[in-house]
Amino acid sequence: MLGGFFENLYLKVFVNIIVGNSKSTVYIELCKEERVLNSDQEVFATTTINAEMQEFIYSYINETPYYYISVLDTSETQGAVSSCEKSQLASFFEVASSKYICNDKKWTYYTSKTELALLKNSYAKVGVDFIFSPFILLSDFFKDKIAMHAAMFVLIQEDSLSLCVFDNSELLFAKHLSMENYSEGDILSMDEGDDIELDLTQDEELAEIEDLDEIESLDDFGDIEDLDSIDEIDEFSESKDLEEELSENSEESFPQQESEGFNEDYQRFLLIHGAISGFYKDKRYKSAFIETAYIADSVGVSGDLKRYLEEEMFLSTYIRHVDLTTELCEIAKREIG
């Protein structure tokens, strides 16, 4: 009771740190009860913490004992799985060495305990109160779409992608993809791997291919021209999210990367393509056909990524700009209630 009284007397300061490739963005929000009194944002040329950043943070947190420092988990070994059952979790990640949280009794997100300790240690000078998974941020950002659509959701950060596939609030697949360990060689090897896997499946089915001739139902393929007359095909081509398109058009003022964007967007596309291929092929995941992709863009991707996804993967793609710092701040506020 006394604590609550003091809490109302003081300001609450939310410090939100987003780490990029070679810089960190610090967003600070000063709140009194529910009102936001002031906010400030600075970018620092470090991926951990330097003296300037420390001084900037201290200049705000010295005003009140009620300050909360939040960071987004950057661990490469993080992910999410579609179950909260401990027995099933073990088939996706090493439970003993991971910290995991069940979200809404539907799906679980996890990360490495070692990486968490390293992250905490790197911010030891100011301390860390909250470490949030990008998956929880993504699901929160697209909560209106997740509940109603079967689609792929991607959170694009400078150096990583967090990809989820939801089917009406049910998580089917999730993967965190880092761009730092990625090179063109990886792209090639990944493609080759896919081919080999495909060949293997083809070899296994070659023996059975002769029997296919005996299947009467295959005769129906002779009527393939009739497909154009099926109404459902028209509906498929019109399955667009009008609301999202409108909001996408209104966001056009957001600056998009032009020079380096092409290469990075292609890398991102390849990562998404690889991950989705893995999703379709891995029998651990419940399969579903993805028609739509919702992208939360925090870096300002070029239109190329959308084009690749639409042309190469036949996905209806919607890009929505996300301000990671403010989203992180909102989750931190919700966390403390």
Next chain:
Amino acid sequence: MQYSYTTPRRKSPITPELQLLFIFFGITIFMLLATYAFLLFKDYQFTQNTLEIEQERYDLNISLHEMDDAIVFIQKQSQLSESVYTKNTVLKDSIANMFDLVPSEITLSEASLLENGLVLKGITPNKDVYNFMLQAPLRSIFHRSYSSFYPLSNGWLRFVSTNYIDKEELDTVEEEVDEDEN
């Protein structure tokens, strides 16, 4: 619902600055209270001392009165003893004088001292000896003097002399004596 992998650090409203402030005010309030308590104690002690001194003074007053009374009593006793002593001395002198008055021819057999008189019994060879040698001095001392005689077988006479001093006249004489002494 918990979203974060970590739980937030415990937030205490007591910042180091507040701690310093609380310590400062704490010490100040403690010193003020200590001073207040000391003054209260001293005030209580002073009141107690005042009461004790009042009681002592009251007791001393009582004992002073008792001593005054005792002094008055002792003075009275002293006066009384002096007066008794004086009276006894006077009486002794009177008796000595009285026995000096008795001539050798007369033998006293009994002398009784009354409050305002003297009764003498004895034997005398004759009335003349008694009248001239004893009656005359007794008459000069006492206001009233009565004598009676009884003859004895050997020819002598037994006498009984009763002498009185009138008190009123004695008082008048004493007053005159006092006035003369003053």
